[in-house]
Amino acid sequence: MGEAVRDACIIEGSAVREWADVADVLVVGFGMAGACAAIEARACGASVLVVECSGGGTGTTAAASGHFYLGGGTPVQRACGFEDSAQEMARYLEAVALEPDRDKIHAYCEGSVEHFNWLEAQGIPFERSYYPHKNVIQPGKECLIWTGNEEVWPYREMAKPAPRGHKVAFDGEEGGGALALRILAQSAEAAGVRVFAYGKVDALVHEHGRIVGVRVRRFGETFFLRANEGVVLATGGFGQNPEMVAEHVPVLSTAYVQGGPHDDGLGIRMGVAAGGVALHMGQPFLTSPFYPPEDLLKGILVNGAGQRFVAEDSYHSRSSIAATRQPDGRVYLIVDASIFAYPRFAELTNQRLIDGFETIAEMEAGLGLDAGTLQATMDAYNAHAAQGEDPAFHKHPKWLKPLTDGPYAAFDLSFGQAVYTGFTLGGLKVSPDAQVLDAQGEAIPGLYAAGACASNIAQDSDGYASGTCLGEASFFGRRAGRHCAALRDGVGGSKPLD
Numbered sequence: 001m002g003e004a005v006r007d008a009c010i011i012e013g014s015a016v017r018e019w020a021d022v023a024d025v026l027v028v029g030f031g032m033a034g035a036c037a038a039i040e041a042r043a044c045g046a047s048v049l050v051v052e053c054s055g056g057g058t059g060t061t062a063a064a065s066g067h068f069y070l071g072g073g074t075p076v077q078r079a080c081g082f083e084d085s086a087q088e089m090a091r092y093l094e095a096v097a098l099e100p101d102r103d104k105i106h107a108y109c110e111g112s113v114e115h116f117n118w119l120e121a122q123g124i125p126f127e128r129s130y131y132p133h134k135n136v137i138q139p140g141k142e143c144l145i146w147t148g149n150e151e152v153w154p155y156r157e158m159a160k161p162a163p164r165g166h167k168v169a170f171d172g173e174e175g176g177g178a179l180a181l182r183i184l185a186q187s188a189e190a191a192g193v194r195v196f197a198y199g200k201v202d203a204l205v206h207e208h209g210r211i212v213g214v215r216v217r218r219f220g221e222t223f224f225l226r227a228n229e230g231v232v233l234a235t236g237g238f239g240q241n242p243e244m245v246a247e248h249v250p251v252l253s254t255a256y257v258q259g260g261p262h263d264d265g266l267g268i269r270m271g272v273a274a275g276g277v278a279l280h281m282g283q284p285f286l287t288s289p290f291y292p293p294e295d296l297l298k299g300i301l302v303n304g305a306g307q308r309f310v311a312e313d314s315y316h317s318r319s320s321i322a323a324t325r326q327p328d329g330r331v332y333l334i335v336d337a338s339i340f341a342y343p344r345f346a347e348l349t350n351q352r353l354i355d356g357f358e359t360i361a362e363m364e365a366g367l368g369l370d371a372g373t374l375q376a377t378m379d380a381y382n383a384h385a386a387q388g389e390d391p392a393f394h395k396h397p398k399w400l401k402p403l404t405d406g407p408y409a410a411f412d413l414s415f416g417q418a419v420y421t422g423f424t425l426g427g428l429k430v431s432p433d434a435q436v437l438d439a440q441g442e443a444i445p446g447l448y449a450a451g452a453c454a455s456n457i458a459q460d461s462d463g464y465a466s467g468t469c470l471g472e473a474s475f476f477g478r479r480a481g482r483h484c485a486a487l488r489d490g491v492g493g494s495k496p497l498d
Contacts, residue, residue: 009266009273011215013207019226023049023194025484026214026227027234028201028267031059031260032177032470033451033477034234035184037434038193039122041232041481048193048481049225051216053200056185059260060236060423060452060469065137066168066176067147067467068119068474069457072112076143076166079128084162086110091159092150096463098280101456107432108457108475115475116166123183125169134294136316136345136466141169148465149315153394165467177470199223204231204270210445211274230446230484232434234477237424237452238265248281249424251324255286256421259452263424267453271428275444276436281426283460286324288349288420289316290413295339297399300381301413304330306364306373308381311393320420321461329415332367334374338405346411349419354410363408378403425464427455434480448480 024046027034038048071077072086090109094100120126131142138145147165149155168176189195198218205213205224213226238244239257244265246253268278291297297313303326310322323331332354333343343351357363360375367374382402384390390400412418428436428449435443436454450456451473458468 009203009270011203011205013205013212016205016213016224018224019213020223021049021196022226022228023047024228025049025230025232025481026051026225027232027481028214029053029059029234029236029451030056030185030195031234031236031451031473032061032181032184033473033480034232035181035188036474036477037232037234037448037450037481037484038188039184039191039481040478041485042188042191042193044482044485046229046485049196050188050193051196051199051201051214051225053198053262055197056195059181060258060263061181061473062178063258063260064177064470065174065466066170066180067137067470068116068166068168069147069164069465069467069471070112070116070166071162071164072109074113074116074166076116076126076128077162077164080130080144082144082162084164086112088160088162089164092148092155093457095155095158096149097457098283098459098463104432104456108472111475115478118478119474122187124180126166127169130163133292134297135292136289137173138167139173141171143167143169147315147467149318149463151396152311152314152318153396156396165465180470196225201235202266204274204447206274211447227446229487230448232477232480232484233267233271233428233436233447233449233453234451235267235453236260236263237427238268239263239424241265245424248426249284251286252284252422252424254416256419258421258423263452267449268426268428271436271447271449271453274436274447275438276447276449277429277439278426279429279455280459283425284422285317285425285458285464286420286422286461287317287320288323288351288413288418289320289345290333290343290351290411291316292344293341296333296335296341296343298339298401299333299335300377300403302332302334302374302377304328304369306369306377308377308392311390311395313396313399315465317461317464323413324415324420331413331415333411333413334363334378334403334408335411336403336405336408339401340409343411351411351413351418354412356407356409358407360408363410367410422461424452425455425458425460427453430454430456430476432479433483434476435483448484450477450480
C-alpha cells in the first residue's frame with residue numbers, strides 16, 4: 001500500500017470543481033457500524049448522509065446469525081440468573097486478546113449494559129432466556145449462550161466466567177443479523193438520515209490537513225460529497241479481494257470466505273492512503289466446528305503424530321485455527337462408542353467418518369499413524385480422565401470421560417480435506433472513539449472507521465467469541481458518529497441529490 005494506492009485513493013480538494021451534496025457527517029457503508037454511526041450522529045443534531053454501494057442490507061451483518069457479545073450484567077444476564085461485571089468482562093477480553101487495547105476494552109465493557117439497552121430501544125428484540133447447550137448457534141429464539149472461551153483454561157482462572165452471547169430473537173439459525181440490520185436501517189431513516197444508494201466511494205478528499213469528503217461513482221457518473229465534520233468508513237473487510245487475501249491472510253485462500261459481497265478492502269486502503277496504518281491483517285476468523293452434539297467434546301483431537309494439540313472444549317475457532325497449524329494440516333476427531341455421533345455440520349463441512357475400528361492399534365494403521373503413538377496418547381488421556389483431570393490441556397471436567405468403550409471412530413477434520421470457513425479480522429488502527437490513527441498514534445483529522453474495516457476487540461481466531469463483530473461494530477460505530485458529530489459547528493445542512 002504505497003504511493004500508487006495513495007494516488008488512487010486520495011484527491012486534493014483543490015481538484016474538486018463542484019460538490020454535489022454536503023452533510024455534517026458522511027458515513028460510507030450502511031451495515032451494522034454505518035447504521036449505528038448514522039443514528040448516533042443524527043441524535044447529536046448533525047445532518048447525516050450515508051453512501052451505500054448496494055441497495056442496502058447486503059453487508060456482513062446480513063449474513064450473520066445475530067449474536068452480540070455483551071456483558072457486565074445486562075438485563076438478559078440478570079433475568080437468567082448470571083452475575084457479571086464490567087471488570088470481569090474486561091479481564092477476560094484482555095486475557096484472550098492478541099494485543100489488548102485496554103482503553104478500548106474497558107470502554108466497551110463499561111458501556112456494554114447501556115449499549116444493550118440502546119439496541120433494544122432501537123427495536124432489536126432479545127428474549128430473557130438462556131440456551132444451556134454447547135452449540136455454534138441457538139436453533140430458536142433463545143438469547144443468552146456461551147460463545148467464547150470463558151470456561152476454557154486458563155481463562156476461567158483469569159476472570160470469572162459468564163455467558164455473554166446475546167442472540168437476536170429470531171426463530172432459526174440464520175437471519176438474526178439481517179433482522180437487526182433492517183431494524184437499525186429503519187431507525188436511521190426515521191431519524192432523518194439520508195441514504196445515497198448504489199454509490200461506490202473510491203477515494204477520499206483531502207484539504208488543509210484533513211479529510212473533507214469523498215468521491216462517489218454511480219451508474220457511470222462521478223460525484224463529490226463534502227463532509228463538514230468528518231467521514232466515517234464502515235466499508236467491511238477484505239475477504240472478497242483475492243489479491244489482499246493472498247497477500248495478508250493466505251490461509252483463507254482455500255477456505256469459504258463469509259461476509260458481504262462488497263468486502264473488497266477499499267475502505268482499509270483509503271484509510272492507509274490517508275496516513276493510517278492497518279493492524280492484524282494476517283489474522284482471520286476460521287472455523288470448521290465439530291460440535292454439536294456437545295458430547296463430541298468428550299472426544300479428543302489428534303494430529304498426524306497421534307498427539308493432542310488443543311483443549312477440545314475450546315470455542316470452535318480456537319480449536320480450528322490450532323488445527324491449521326498442525327503438520328500438513330492433518331487432524332482427526334477420535335470418539336468411542338458411548339459418545340459416537342455425526343457432527344451436526346458434518347455434511348456442510350465435509351468432516352467425513354473415516355471408519356470404525358475395534359482397537360486403537362487398528363485405528364493407527366487405518367489412519368497411517370506410527371504404531372503406538374495414538375495408543376500412548378489414549379492411555380495417558382484415559383488414566384487422567386478417570387480421575388477427572390487433564391494435566392496436558394486442562395479440558396473442563398464436565399467434558400472429561402475415559403474413551404474406553406470400543407469400537408472407536410475417527411472423523412477427518414484435516415485442513416484441506418474438511419471445509420473451513422472464515423472472514424478477515426484485520427483493519428485500520430483506531431482510537432476508542434473510532435478516529436483513524438497514524439503510525440505515531442495521532443488522529444487523522446476528519447477520518448473515522450468502524451466495523452470490519454477497523455481493528456478493535458476481535459483480533460484473531462484464538463481469542464474470538466461469537467458476537468464480537470456485531471458487538472464492536474455497533475458500539476464503536478455509535479462512538480464514531482457521536483465523536484464526529486460533536487465537532488459540528490452549526491454550519492451543517494444539506495440538499496438532496498437528484
